[in-house]
Ligand code: ADP
Ligand code: ZN
């Protein structure tokens with residue numbers, strides 16, 4: 047329908063549809079004079095089909111290329127102001143900062159499936175959700191199927207009640223089993239809102255905690271604070287009490303954690319304090335549940351405490367009073383792909399300023415970025431220097447593996463470590479052991495020609511995994527390709543292979559051989575599959591089902607297990623010597639976090655680190671517990687080297703079907719950008735193949751831009767940047783990348 051169609055056209059609208067290509071918006075006419083505005087959810091037709099779409103812009107004049115074209119009108123208004131003007135501003139700002147399109151950013155920020163739905167007006171009260179209670183009679187002597195028994199045991203373990211959505215989540219119990227138990231009267235249901243009344247009252251704070259809560263409560267709108275508290279200092283209690291103050295003023299709270307595995311613990315603690323005011327929002331939820339949380343968050347009358355992971359930073363809470371990023375140093379707060387490659391910490395800073403909320407960054411090991419921000423006066427430092435109950439931090443003991451070797455002990459597990467593990471178990475205490483890699487063996491290599499067995503799709507060696515019956519196969523940790531170990535070398539035909547490096551499976555096997563009567567449990571991505579895998583495994587360990595938990599990095603993150611008195615690291619060296627600018631910072635953070643798992647309860651703890659480099663500065667700071675000094679020194683080093691965060695970097699990542707096409711595209715991009723980069727006083731480095739030059743069959747190249755801190759990244763606007771890329775080659779812009 048064009049200008050001369052005779053109908054009164056007040057405006058032209060740009061509408062974003064999920065059905066469109068990346069970055070594409072469609073122009074529609076508004077003949078109904080609905081006075082539509084950006085943020086309205088509307089229904090339109092595209093190629094004969096109905097779609098819901100978001101009005102992203104109102105045009106007074108039609109772009110020249112569309113002048114005179116017949117434009118269809120918007121069919122109807124589904125929901126006015128489905129996203130607020132302030133929220134759209136946030137999206138535009140994030141898109142701009144990350145050199146992503148508004149479309150990509152919207153797609154990242156909105157729960158998937160949201161646009162496909164017909165929206166109702168914001169809900170006033172949370173939709174009644176069911177909670178299942180039971181078992182209502184003793185289970186002894188009952189005839190139950192294994193599935194029924196397992197469901198009842200789960201309920202029992204959860205203290206007699208569990209939300210239906212959780213009990214019957216995909217991968218958990220089936221609805222039909224629940225129905226059969228309901229029919230027999232063994233379980234019953236109540237509404238979740240009614241049942242989740244707060245059950246826990248706030249704890250009496252120690253003086254450091256009191257000071258922290260007072261400072262957060264008194265902080266100016268938009269202010270950022272770093273809550274630097276040692277592991278076990280009671281940071282979560284500070285968050286919860288600050289959140290209570292916020293709720294009391296009718297304002298909402300965003301409580302973010304970097305790890306999906308930490309959600310259950312935080313959710314339990316928040317629910318026991320705030321009951322039905324708590325919403326969850328994270329990637330392990332079903333689309334429908336996410337949309338429900340999103341909608342509940344829109345209600346300005348009902349202040350919420352949202353517990354979520356990275357993407358929850360975009361939830362459009364209308365009256366936001368407090369944002370908390372727990373474990374603010376964690377790399378999971380950064381999105382690598384797809385674009386926008388945003389950092390939740392930076393989005394949180396924007397949101398805090400925009401909505402006059404207070405931002406609290408909590409951690410035992412602050413990131414260098416946040417430390418710098420403190421030293422520049424942009425972030426206020428709050429300290430919790432002591433553990434709750436003045437419990438001591440566990441001392442760190444080193445095992446010099448060079449000496450072990452010199453004394454003829456070539457085993458993976460040193461004598462002191464085995465001794466300590468045995469003692470811990472004999473005393474009925476528990477230990478956690480960090481192994482940097484999952485699987486059985488790091489890789490296989492050929493005894494004749496020395497070549498490792500590589501993934502056919504990626505430039506990495508395949509990892510050996512082992513099944514229950516001892517059968518071994520190979521797996522790629524990058525693309526998940528699986529294959530049999532094979533019987534001859536693809537290079538020279540030799541049939542002799544030699545495995546190298548130990549993963550969690552091999553460590554468990556060796557511990558089993560060396561220690562008698564020690565019960566072992568494995569904690570890695572392979573053993574914690576499914577939505578509740580993480581939680582279930584930790585519950586089993588907390589219940590005393592095993593003495594030693596052997597796991598990967600996941601082990602170090604945030605868990606609170608009072609009977610753990612020993613935290614051990616098998617091969618610290620693998621962490622220290624990575625070729626990355628942040629290797630020192632990240633490995634010290636990991637080691638301190640792991641150390642923080644020991645001695646959290648009444649019993650004192652100890653940390654044991656096996657290393658070939660006991661003199662490494664990271665190990666020294668670990669032993670001395672001098673993280674603040676480490677940060678100062680590291681900042682000084684980076685300042686003198688002109689490195690991030692005292693400078694800025696931006697990584698352009700290209701991927702394409704062949705090495706030559708990708709290399710050519712990278713070279714063309716680099717020479718196109720070079721003049722602008724130079725003009726801005728920046729430096730362009732590369733192009734060069736990515737550290738792993740091929741993943742899942744796609745070749746990867748990169749170009750690095752380096753420039754002054756706080757300066758804008760000298761890149762042309764989004765469509766121009768991509769315009770000259772050959773078909774099949776993709777480009778991702780990663781501002782302030784975490785890996786360099
Ligand atoms: P962090 O997050 O700093 O590592 P947590 O918040 O997990 O520490 O607190 C450690 C333990 O101390 C938890 O079991 C918590 O319930 C308990 N705790 C926190 N604050 C207090 C307090 N004021 N009094 C008693 N116990 C507390
Ligand atoms: Zn060979």
Ligand code: ZN
Pocket residue numbers: 501502503504522523524525526527742
């Ligand atoms: Zn692979």
